[in-house]
Amino acid sequence: MGKIFSDFDFSGFWKPSDYALKEYVGAPITDEAVAAVERALGYKLPASYVEFMGYQNGGIPFRTNHRTNERTTWAADHIAISGLYSVGGEKACSLLGEFGSQFWIEEWGYPPIGIYFADCPSAGHDMVCLDYRACGPAGEPQIVHVDQEWDYHIVRVAENFESFIRGLEDDSAFVLTS
Structure with missing residues (x-):
């Protein structure tokens, strides 16, 4: 496939489920699908996102938590995701789908800072977003968590998509306190 994730263990990454297949997992990506998403959303997808989705186009990972240096409404030290959006528009949870990036901006009032992908x-x-504010629409976006409950407060999560994926951890890495 590609070289960014050539050393990544995909065998234990995706959680197989009928729900994931119905809502998140899209058809294998094509150059045409990537170009259509980029045209529709006005941003170039990071090479790491495109390569990663080339292995499986969206889904629900086993490891769903990522550390943060700042509190969010979820926890003092991390966020959690439900799933990663596929490239395309055929699934509800795809970048151009029913609950795609534009839905969150237009219907929920999320700030138009990039592509909402998780x-x-x-x-x-x-939501989790590819944030293009610092790099422009063709640059390498950082990953941010945007919290609607706190007036769309933005917390930086990772330097880029590759770091985000490699930084995902399972629930056992965190001590839940009440």
């Missing part, structure tokens, strides 16, 4: 367990009250 949802969270809050059912829309927080």
